[in-house]
Every structure is written in structure tokens, then in C-alpha cells.
Amino acid sequence: MNTIQEEILELKARMGATILVHNYVDAEVQDIADFCGDSLELSRKAKANDAETIIFCGVRFMGETAKLLSPDARVLMPSKDAGCLMADMCDPERIRAYKANHPDHLLVAYVNTTAETKSLVDICVTSGNAERIVKKLGPERPIMFLPDQNLGANLNNRLGMKMDLWPGCCPVHHAIAASSIEAARVAHPNAPVVVHLECRPEIVAISDAAVSTSGMLKFVENSDAREFIVGTEAGMIHRLECAFPDRKFYIIEPTPICKNMKKITLENVRDCLMGHGFEITLPQDIMETAVRPIERMLELS
Ligand code: SF4
Structure with a gap:
């Protein structure tokens, strides 16, 4: 754990905040999470934990969903402009x-x-x-x-x-090409291909499984394979490696990167805990x- 990660954990404990991190956020941010997961898993965690302050490390619609499900919590985003193109x-x-x-x-x-x-x-x-x-x-x-x-x-x-x-x-998943899957299969002939359901149908058709990110964790858990080709945002590789340290994961090339997810950094998570976050507020009629x-x-x- 590096200095800034330790600083974050100290600030978080002092504030009594819960840090939720989406599977696509950078590995070093995932490592300081109370919970990592997909957007709904994280919102459910927020609700179940009765957290007073939630630091939501993901894109804005996820922070909004957490706010809708935990209306009494203060939901803070580390980056003001981490939106979602879709x-x-x-x-x-x-x-x-x-x-x-x-x-x-x-x-x-x-x-x-x-x-x-x-x-x-x-x-x-x-x-x-x-x-x-x-x-x-x-x-x-x-x-x-x-x-x-x-x-x-x-x-x-x-x-x-x-x-x-x-x-x-x-756009991140839409850009995954059949030629990338074919090249990965040649490079790793024993690895099944698991892609996200946001990929185009022609990509799903040539993959072994098309699931959500939590579905990927289940797929690996239930598989006898030792290595896997993964077609989703690159942050998921760290999540899979942490969950299954004895397996190998290969991201599809060119590497799918969501630029908005990468706007969440250790620095802005720390700043958020120091009072420089961006609170999610929604009009009452939208909340309802x-x-x-x-x-x-x-x-x-
Ligand atoms: S990967 Fe990025 S652009 Fe794609 S749905 Fe997720 S947040 Fe939106």
C-alpha cells in the first residue's frame, strides 16, 4: 500500500465514509475500496450499509443510482466530469x-x-x-x-x-472487433473467451460466454479453464486477478479503456475525502x- 492509499484509509475512517469502486476503475483505486462491483451491486451495498457518506468511484449515473437508493446518504463523486457516453x-x-x-x-x-x-x-x-x-x-x-x-x-x-x-x-464495447477475438484465440488457444453483453451480437456469437461483469466472476468460478480471454473494460482484469490469483487473464487487444472511468484517481479520491468532492443532488420530483x-x-x- 502506498502513502496516498494509507492517507485515504485514514481520512475515510475519520469521516466514517464508505468507498465504493466500480470494476472498471484503475487497480490502485480498487485496492482501497470497501466494496468493488458493478453499478447495481454497489448501490445495493450502499443501501444495506446505511452509510452516511458514500464516495462513489465510478461515473455519474452510478452515483445518481446510489443516491436514489440511499436518499439520506451524502453521495460524493471524486470527479465532476466522469460521465458515461452511453x-x-x-x-x-x-x-x-x-x-x-x-x-x-x-x-x-x-x-x-x-x-x-x-x-x-x-x-x-x-x-x-x-x-x-x-x-x-x-x-x-x-x-x-x-x-x-x-x-x-x-x-x-x-x-x-x-x-x-x-x-x-x-463505444468502449461496441469497438471490440472479431479480428481481436480471433487473434487472442490464436495467442491463447486454451483460453475461453468471455465478453460483456454490451458487445455487438457478432462478437457475442464467436465468444464462449457473454455476461455482465459479475457474470464474468461466476463464469471463471464455474470453469475448469486456467486462463481466460476477457472482452470488457480493462479494469476488470484486476478484479478477476484479485478474485482468482491462480488463474491467468488476457485482455482483448486493442485494450478497451473507458476514459471516464479513468478520471477517478487516488488523488481525487483523497481530495474528495478532504472536502473537495462533488455531491450528487437531484430534484425531488426526479428522486421520486x-x-x-x-x-x-x-x-x-
Ligand atoms: S464503459 Fe464507460 S462508456 Fe461504457 S457504459 Fe461503462 S461508463 Fe459508459
């Missing part, structure tokens, strides 16, 4: 227009959306529970799935459904309406 692809005005033109449609939103988007939809899903929840919703009402067209298309393929898909994606689709998800999952 969440930004949902313009609330366009969603309102879509709803006005498609009053019969159920709006199902990936949890990777802003609080304002959540306030406009019927139910949220995560990459870990989307298949189960969409299946439960069934074919009764037509569905618009937003904002990830890749996750939506992968669900359509798996469930034989025809959900409408919002034209959005995670945006939590509903998350609660519906939790009921169904």
Missing part, C-alpha cells in the same frame, strides 16, 4: 417524444442511464438480470429497450423477441419518479 445517448426530450408517439410501448431501460432518463421509463434492468426480467415481461406489450442497442439485440436473439432498440451503445423503475426491477429480480 447514458448521454438518451436525450430526455427524445424519450418524451417517443412516449407520446408510442403510448402502448413499455420502456425498459438499462441501469446505465441518468436519473432523468430513469424518471421517464417503466422498468430498469442490469446486464446481469436483463434476460430474466425481459422474459418475465413477455410479449404482452411492445417494448422499447434503451439505450444499449447491443444489449437489446443480444436479448432479442436469446429470447426470440423483437424489442425496439434505441440507437445507443457503449426515478426510483420507481429501479424498485420494479428489484421486485422482479
Whole structure:
């Protein structure tokens, strides 16, 4: 542990704060976390721990979700401008227009959306529970799935459904190419390929598993393989290496990097604990309406 990490742990103890770190944040920040996980796991941890102050090391929509689920907690972000390119692809005005033109449609939103988007939809899903929840919703009402067209298309393929898909994606996962998977297989012929469900369907089709980040941990746990090719944001490699020190993990090349996740550094986590963080505040009407689709998800999952 280096000096700044020790300083952070000391400040955190003094403040009584909980540090939550997303799987995609840099390894040195993951190492000072109270909990590491995907966005929903982290929000659930925040709620379950009754934390008064949460330092959320991830992108803004994740801090907003934590705030929605723990309204009494002070949620602080170390970086003001760590946004999510995919969440930004949902313009609330366009969603309102879509709803006005498609009053019969159920709006199902990936949890990777802003609080304002959540306030406009019927139910949220995560990459870990989307298949189960969409299946439960069934074919009764037509569905618009937003904002990830890749996750939506992968669900359509798996469930034989025809959900409408919002034209959005995670550019980090969308960029993963078939040639990268093929090259990794040649370099590591004994390693199964596990990719994120945000990858394009043609990438999912040539992989051994397409799951969420928590699904990756389960996949490795249940596999006899000793080495794995991983197709998701590079921060996940550290998470997997910590969980399975006896296995080997190879990130797909070119390395998928989310620049926004990398805006969280040890320095700004320390500054956040010293009173220079950015508090998540949401208007009361958004607090009330945006939590509903998350609660519906939790009921169904
Ligand atoms: S990896 Fe993709 S979905 Fe996740 S924060 Fe970055 S841009 Fe958004």
C-alpha cells in the first residue's frame, strides 16, 4: 500500500465514509475500496450499509443510482466530469417524444442511464438480470429497450423477441472487433473467451460466454479453464486477478479503456475525502419518479 492509499484509509475512517469502486476503475483505486462491483451491486451495498457518506468511484449515473437508493446518504463523486457516453445517448426530450408517439410501448431501460432518463421509463434492468426480467415481461406489450442497442439485440436473439432498440451503445464495447477475438484465440488457444453483453451480437456469437461483469466472476468460478480471454473494460482484469490469483487473464487487444472511468484517481479520491468532492443532488420530483423503475426491477429480480 502506498502513502496516498494509507492517507485515504485514514481520512475515510475519520469521516466514517464508505468507498465504493466500480470494476472498471484503475487497480490502485480498487485496492482501497470497501466494496468493488458493478453499478447495481454497489448501490445495493450502499443501501444495506446505511452509510452516511458514500464516495462513489465510478461515473455519474452510478452515483445518481446510489443516491436514489440511499436518499439520506451524502453521495460524493471524486470527479465532476466522469460521465458515461452511453447514458448521454438518451436525450430526455427524445424519450418524451417517443412516449407520446408510442403510448402502448413499455420502456425498459438499462441501469446505465441518468436519473432523468430513469424518471421517464417503466422498468430498469442490469446486464446481469436483463434476460430474466425481459422474459418475465413477455410479449404482452411492445417494448422499447434503451439505450444499449447491443444489449437489446443480444436479448432479442436469446429470447426470440423483437424489442425496439434505441440507437445507443457503449463505444468502449461496441469497438471490440472479431479480428481481436480471433487473434487472442490464436495467442491463447486454451483460453475461453468471455465478453460483456454490451458487445455487438457478432462478437457475442464467436465468444464462449457473454455476461455482465459479475457474470464474468461466476463464469471463471464455474470453469475448469486456467486462463481466460476477457472482452470488457480493462479494469476488470484486476478484479478477476484479485478474485482468482491462480488463474491467468488476457485482455482483448486493442485494450478497451473507458476514459471516464479513468478520471477517478487516488488523488481525487483523497481530495474528495478532504472536502473537495462533488455531491450528487437531484430534484425531488426526479428522486421520486426515478426510483420507481429501479424498485420494479428489484421486485422482479
Ligand atoms: S464503459 Fe461504457 S457504459 Fe461503462 S461508463 Fe464507460 S462508456 Fe459508459
